[in-house]
Amino acid sequence: MELSPRNLAIISYLKEHSEVQIEHLATLFEVTTQTIRRDVNLLCEQGLARRIHGGLSLPANLTNSSYQFRREIECDAKMAIAQAVARQIPVGSTVMMGIGTSMAYVAHFLAGFTELRVITNNLQVAKTLENSPNIEVYLSGGLVRCDHQDVVGQTTLKFFADFEADIGLVGCSSVTSNHTAMEHEPQEAEISKxxxxxxxxxxxxxxxxxxxxxxxxxxxxxxxxxxxxxNKTGLPNELPVSTVS
Structure with a gap:
């Protein structure tokens, strides 16, 4: 189910404050507590929040959230980054594209290329490019994760190993203070590796x-x-950063 603007606003509030009471949300959004409880039920069902006494908090999980929710988060920044990436990919390249919502945004900007080969396990990338006549799309086999819109497993790892690409595009779930890109699950990290x-x-x-x-x-x-x-600023100069505004 697609999240409403109020649902997304509640998640944004939780990211900033960690937890919140039902009554406070009702006052904040000028709706009834019954309406907020319906929002809470939806967010908890999707694993995007968890109930606490009288309210809700961020979930204490190690797994990734649903594809639709991740696609909505920071969508403007992801779109700007994706456009910057697509502009730097030479026509005629062979490009590997991994998991995550950012790849779908990149695919949107690649759709008009006159010549390109894309190797991916990302279902949304394949779907976005399927009607582009000048783009070859190779899609891996393996375990389909519907919630994440991708394919994973040993078959997928072998699939990538059968090619050598000009450019590999990967995202990540987080970056640590010592500048290490991280993922939530081992199988996700294996794909990027x-x-x-x-x-x-x-x-x-x-x-x-x-x-x-x-x-x-x-x-x-x-x-x-x-x-x-x-679009992160203040990173060390020695890192190969292309800053997107």
Missing amino acids: AIITNARQNWLLADASKWERFGSVKVANLSEFSRIFT
Whole structure:
């Protein structure tokens, strides 16, 4: 189910304050407590919040949230980063594209390319590019994760290993204070590592919100990427950062 603007606003409030009471949300959004409880039920059902006495808080989970919710978060920043990435990809390139919502935004800007080969496990990337006559799309087999709109598993890792790409595009769930890109699940990190191994250049897409989150599985240090596309400011000069405003 698509989240309403109020649902997204509640999540934004939780990100800032960690927890909140039902009565306060009702006052904040000028609706009844019954209306807020329906919002709470929806967010909890989707694993985006958890109930506490008299209110709700952020979930204490290590798994990624639903694809639709992640697509909405920081969507303007992701769109700007995706456009900047697409502009830097040479026509005729072979590009690997990994998991995450940012890849779908990149695919949107690649759709008009006159020549391109895309190798991906991302279902939304394949769907976005399926009607582009000048783009070859290779989609991996494996375990389909409907909530995340991707394919994972050993079959997917072998699939990436059968190619050598000009550019590998990966995202991440978070970035640590010592500049390490992280993922929530081992199978997600394995996908990104497979792309890094099998591409001559590796580009990381990470909007500024990734520095505010936590992931438990290491992917790579930021220094290992050829380029980093982000709207995060204040990063060390030695990192290969392309700042997107």
